[in-house]
Amino acid sequence: MSYQFIDTPEQKKKLDKVFVELKGVPGSLMKAMQKAQDIYGYLPIEIMQRIATACNVPVEEVYGIATFYAQFNIEPMGKYKVGICLGTACYVKGSGVILDKIKERLHIEPGHTTEDMKFTLEATRCIGCCGLAPVMTINGEVHGNLKPEDLDTIFAKYGA
Amino acid sequence: MLERAHIMICGGTGCTSGNSKKVMEEFEVQLKKNGLRDEVKLIMTGCFGLCARGPIVAVYPDGAFYQHVKVEDVAEIVTEHILKGRRVTRLLGSERTESGEVMPINQTPFYRSQKRIVLRNCGRINPENIDEYIAFDGYKAYEKCVKEMTPEGVIQLLTDSGLRGRGGGGFPTGKKWLSTYNAKDDQKYVVCNADEGDPGAFMDRSVLEGDPHSVIEAMMIAGYAVGATQGYVYVRAEYPIAVQRLQIAIDQARAYGILGKNAMGLGHKFDMEIRLGAGAFVCGEATALIHSIEGHRGEPTQKPPHLAEHGLWGKPTVLNNVETYANIPQIILNGPQWFKSMGTEKSSGTKVFALGGKIMNTGLVEIPMGTTLRTIIEEIGGGIPNGKKFKAAQTGGPSGGCIPASLIDTPIDYDNLIAIGSMMGSGGLIVMDEDNCMVDIAKFFLEFTVDESCGKCTPCRIGNKRLYEMLDKITKGQGTMEDLDKMEELCKYIKANSLCGLGQTAPNPVLSTLKYFRDEYIAHVRDKKCPAGVCKALLNYVIDKDKCIGCGLCARKCPAGAITKSDYIAEGHKLPSMQIDVTKCLKCGACMDTCNRQCAISKK
Numbered sequence: 093m094s095y096q097f098i099d100t101p102e103q104k105k106k107l108d109k110v111f112v113e114l115k116g117v118p119g120s121l122m123k124a125m126q127k128a129q130d131i132y133g134y135l136p137i138e139i140m141q142r143i144a145t146a147c148n149v150p151v152e153e154v155y156g157i158a159t160f161y162a163q164f165n166i167e168p169m170g171k172y173k174v175g176i177c178l179g180t181a182c183y184v185k186g187s188g189v190i191l192d193k194i195k196e197r198l199h200i201e202p203g204h205t206t207e208d209m210k211f212t213l214e215a216t217r218c219i220g221c222c223g224l225a226p227v228m229t230i231n232g233e234v235h236g237n238l239k240p241e242d243l244d245t246i247f248a249k250y251g252a
Numbered sequence: 253m254l255e256r257a258h259i260m261i262c263g264g265t266g267c268t269s270g271n272s273k274k275v276m277e278e279f280e281v282q283l284k285k286n287g288l289r290d291e292v293k294l295i296m297t298g299c300f301g302l303c304a305r306g307p308i309v310a311v312y313p314d315g316a317f318y319q320h321v322k323v324e325d326v327a328e329i330v331t332e333h334i335l336k337g338r339r340v341t342r343l344l345g346s347e348r349t350e351s352g353e354v355m356p357i358n359q360t361p362f363y364r365s366q367k368r369i370v371l372r373n374c375g376r377i378n379p380e381n382i383d384e385y386i387a388f389d390g391y392k393a394y395e396k397c398v399k400e401m402t403p404e405g406v407i408q409l410l411t412d413s414g415l416r417g418r419g420g421g422g423f424p425t426g427k428k429w430l431s432t433y434n435a436k437d438d439q440k441y442v443v444c445n446a447d448e449g450d451p452g453a454f455m456d457r458s459v460l461e462g463d464p465h466s467v468i469e470a471m472m473i474a475g476y477a478v479g480a481t482q483g484y485v486y487v488r489a490e491y492p493i494a495v496q497r498l499q500i501a502i503d504q505a506r507a508y509g510i511l512g513k514n515a516m517g518l519g520h521k522f523d524m525e526i527r528l529g530a531g532a533f534v535c536g537e538a539t540a541l542i543h544s545i546e547g548h549r550g551e552p553t554q555k556p557p558h559l560a561e562h563g564l565w566g567k568p569t570v571l572n573n574v575e576t577y578a579n580i581p582q583i584i585l586n587g588p589q590w591f592k593s594m595g596t597e598k599s600s601g602t603k604v605f606a607l608g609g610k611i612m613n614t615g616l617v618e619i620p621m622g623t624t625l626r627t628i629i630e631e632i633g634g635g636i637p638n639g640k641k642f643k644a645a646q647t648g649g650p651s652g653g654c655i656p657a658s659l660i661d662t663p664i665d666y667d668n669l670i671a672i673g674s675m676m677g678s679g680g681l682i683v684m685d686e687d688n689c690m691v692d693i694a695k696f697f698l699e700f701t702v703d704e705s706c707g708k709c710t711p712c713r714i715g716n717k718r719l720y721e722m723l724d725k726i727t728k729g730q731g732t733m734e735d736l737d738k739m740e741e742l743c744k745y746i747k748a749n750s751l752c753g754l755g756q757t758a759p760n761p762v763l764s765t766l767k768y769f770r771d772e773y774i775a776h777v778r779d780k781k782c783p784a785g786v787c788k789a790l791l792n793y794v795i796d797k798d799k800c801i802g803c804g805l806c807a808r809k810c811p812a813g814a815i816t817k818s819d820y821i822a823e824g825h826k827l828p829s830m831q832i833d834v835t836k837c838l839k840c841g842a843c844m845d846t847c848n849r850q851c852a853i854s855k856k
Contacts (some may be wrong), residue, residue: 118546119527119567124527157285157601160549160706180646180682181608183696187549194372211825218455219490219529223266223303223615224606240845 097136106131107139111146121147122157124165134165162217169204170248173227174198179218187226191215192226193240197247211252223251255293257334260375261309264299264461265454265493266615271323272296273308278326279298284721286335292652298462298610299376302362303615305345310357311379317357326480331678341354361631367594367602368618370455370578379497380707382504387463391510393581398518407433410580411587414600419445419536419573420677421554421753422599422666423703424579428570431560432478435568442471442524443564443571445541446487447496449533450649451700455604456574458616460487460494461579464501468524470577472515473584475522480571483524489531498526527758529766533650533704536678537752538571539704551706552752575604591708593623599665599800609646609682610636625655629683640685644768650679650704651757653764654690673764675757689786690769693774695723697761712755715746719762726773728789729780736773740766788839795843802827804845806853812836815843 114120123144125169129135135158137144137151144151158164176191178183191202194213198206203216221227224236228246235246261267261276276296283289286450300308304317307330316339318329324344332338339354347355347573348419352704357363378382385391403409411426432440444467448456460467483494487495502524503647505511514643527545534540535550542564544550564571579601582592592600599621608614612634619628625645636642644654647664651697652672655662662668666676684693698720722739743759743766750756766773774780782790795806797820806828814836823829832843844853 108617108684119545121545121547122530123527123547126530157547157549158530161529164530170272179608180680180696181452181614183451184609184682184684184688184693188696217533218450218451218454220265220457221269221303222454222606223306223451224269225608227269236269236770 097138099132099138103131107142114147121149121154125154125157129164133184136168139243141167146202167205168209171210172213172230173212173232175214175216175219175226176202177217177219177221177225177227178215179222179225179230180220181222182226185225187228188236188240188242190226190228190243193243198245228243255290258293258295258312259334260295260297260310260312262298262300262306263296263379263433263493263556264306264374264458265491266299266303267306268493270307272321272322275307275309275321278323279330281470282327282330283334286330288330288334292334295378295799296376296380296673298379299371299458299616301371301458301616301618301745302367302613304613308375309470312625314339315357316340316344319345322804325499332693335786338467357410360553361634362613362615362617364520365619365623365627365632366508369582369594369602370459370575370604371462371616371618372582372801373466374616377463379462379464380500382465382501382508382510386462388852389548389581390465391516391584393584394469395516396584397473397476398516400521402431403477403479406473409588410583412592414598414668415469415576415582415591416584416599417573418575418579418603418676418679420675422676425572425576428476428560428572431476431558432480432568432570435561437568439482439565439567439568440478441564442480442568443485443541443545443569443796444471444483444485444577445536445538445571446485446491446575447529447536447541448488448491448678449536449704450651450678452608452682453606453678454651455606455679456618457491457494459493459578459604460498461572464494465505466578466581467498467574468501468505468511470580471524472522472573473580474509474570474572474577476520478568480568480570481521481523481733483522484527484545485524486527486529486535486545489528493721495526495528501528501767532706533700534706534752534754537754539751541571542569543801549706549820551708552754552851554751556626575679585637589651592699596663597664598667603676604681605679605681606714607633607681608668610640610685612637619664621665624661624663626660626680626738628664629660636685640687642683642685643686643688644690644753646682646684646693646761647680648675648757650700651675651753651760652677652680653760654693654768655764656768658694658768661826673760673767677762686832687784687786689727689782689784690765690772691723691727692784692786693780694762694765695720695727698723698758701754702760705758709749709751709755711746711749712751712758715742715750716755718742719746719759723762727782728774729776731777733774733777734778735769736766785855791839792834793832793841793843793853793855795832795835796854797829797831798822800829801825801848802829803848805846805848809842809846811840811842812838814838 155242205212228234309318347360360782415425418420540550540552559569604618
């Protein structure tokens with residue numbers, strides 16, 4: 093998949109402000125990366141380079157952290173982030189089956205984004221709504237007590 | 253002015269997902285509409301625990317406990333209960349006393365065996381208002397420590413109470429504090445582990461969401477006892493509500509002069525900040541967590557040196573988990589004997605469990621140590637739904653094991669759980685019924701650890717991967733009896749040689765299922781059958797020819813063209829029944845999903 097990184101002046105200004113705020117704070121590298129991802133949605137190499145310069149570390153270290161933690165994305169995300177909870181409570185109540193159905197529907201594996209950049213599928217860890225298991229989130233909105241047959245109605249809302 | 257009623261709406265993650273915020277807004281609208289807004293106080297509170305029946309709304313002073321409250325129900329609660337004083341019985345749950353009255357909530361099976369110490373303020377106060385915490389003895393314990401006790405005295409009191417780490421290991425808290433106290437340095441740190449990564453455990457989150465000040469207060473006490481002035485709370489970024497409430501609490505405590513250079517005017521300095529995790533299970537391990545706070549990859553390092561001597565930024569550090577901290581102010585106020593009066597000899601106090609899986613009352617329960625699994629499952633949990641049979645309970649998450657039905661009368665405490673091959677862990681308790689395959693569950697946990705292994709040491713990185721592959725082979729019907737012995741050997745090797753707790757405990761789910769459910773493994777290996785009907789590769793889809801009406805819907809859906817008409821027409825049917833060619837079948841299950849008469853197709 094090819095995509096172009098666009099850096100708007102507002103985004104650039106926001107990130108510069110973050111660098112100023114974090115200057116001299118011990119252990120601020122990860123904080124800077126988290127804030128940068130909030131601003132850009134992901135961490136392209138251009139941004140990782142800027143973080144490296146600002147925090148005075150090699151870019152390899154930034155990349156090393158970005159790939160270590162599940163939360164950092166180095167590729168852009170789809171418009172809708174679909175997260176299927178694979179925590180134990182959801183799993184024993186059949187979230188694995190739900191994940192299979194969504195994979196069939198979107199034709200992607202977890203961790204990937206559809207060609208049209210609409211959906212990113214993620215198998216998430218426990219999000220703590222075990223009372224509603226099995227659950228799925230779409231851009232943070234929780235859909236609970238899922239059955240495979242519910243998926244049609246839910247995805248119809250997002251145009252898929 | 254004084255309100256005549258308090259309406260408490262659960263704002264925990266479970267109920268919020270069930271739309272409790274909208275319910276709150278609707279109360280606002282309905283109360284105004286009825287001219288009652290000034291007489292009633294609306295409070296968004298922390299988790300009540302009974303997540304399965306959320307959203308929950310409690311009305312005080314009469315203690316009505318409304319369940320499954322929808323936006324549509326709010327108008328009725330306001331006009332009937334608040335205006336006319338008649339409770340809306342249909343929303344009060346199904347428990348009745350012998351005389352047929354609605355049972356008071358603290359007498360229901362779910363609550364009556366519980367003892368809420370850690371969760372005492374959850375569902376009782378507004379976590380975003382420091383005054384409410386202070387009203388319930390908040391920050392009194394810190395005041396008592398600084399005014400009346402020496403740091404040694406505080407540590408001795410904790411040691412006497414027998415409090416053990418609630419994050420999993422069960423290390424005595426007093427002992428931990430003492431070694432940090434003994435370490436000599438100009439700067440020390442207090443750290444709170446709120447990186448609750450165990451899939452299916454959410455008690456730390458509920459404490460932070462429902463009672464964040466109790467953690468702040470306990471960390472201040474730790475600071476006074478060990479001689480630290482700075483605290484860090486390391487929270488999972490997946491818990492946005494908890495992070496937000498904790499931040500509000502810290503800000504309020506600062507504004508009140510409780511946190512800061514001269515905390516509460518008592519001459520001791522303490523401040524703290526939040527550090528967000530970024531989704532790595534291994535960061536629950538102490539040394540990995542410290543590296544993550546420092547802004548590095550969360551890889552564990554060899555112990556010793558222990559954190560007490562060489563922790564955050566190389567300084568002496570005391571690290572405890574959220575639930576451990578939440579116990580401390582109460583222990584200080586009520587004394588070690590009070591705490592020891594609950595629980596068992598070697599595990600005093602209570603433990604919070606996140607009850608989940610195949611159980612009626614999913615939610616958060618706090619019970620005295622030593623309560624049996626049977627009480628938790630049958631009484632508090634309300635049993636297994638759909639009349640299914642209890643098969644096993646899993647505790648300790650990916651580091652723990654499965655407890656079979658035969659051990660259901662085991663009193664739950666640290667040592668008993670270890671003795672039966674599981675562990676306390678952070679307190680996830682997942683119930684499984686006859687439809688869960690134990691080999692599949694073991695594989696599920698291994699997949700998790702393989703994914704979360706940081707890769708630093710070989711036994712964990714490669715050993716667990718190999719273990720996973722063997723399990724995968726077995727669930728596909730390609731395993732051999734020899735594999736079972738090899739797996740046991742490999743498990744022992746990984747446990748003995750891994751660098752950190754993640755690797756050392758990762759084989760536990762495999763070992764415990766091999767120990768208690770070996771027959772199920774043998775069924776997969778020798779008979780090529782999955783008794784629970786879970787492992788896809790071992791199932792065949794079969795059409796019951798006497799039930800099938802021959803509509804052909806399944807044949808049209810079948811992606812492999814494996815379904816054709818047979819030449820058998822059942823009595824009373826017009827069309828011949830369908831049949832599945834097992835050599836072509838992909839076992840996708842599409843036929844079963846489409847069948848008009850769901851009984852006609854089954855997995856065998």
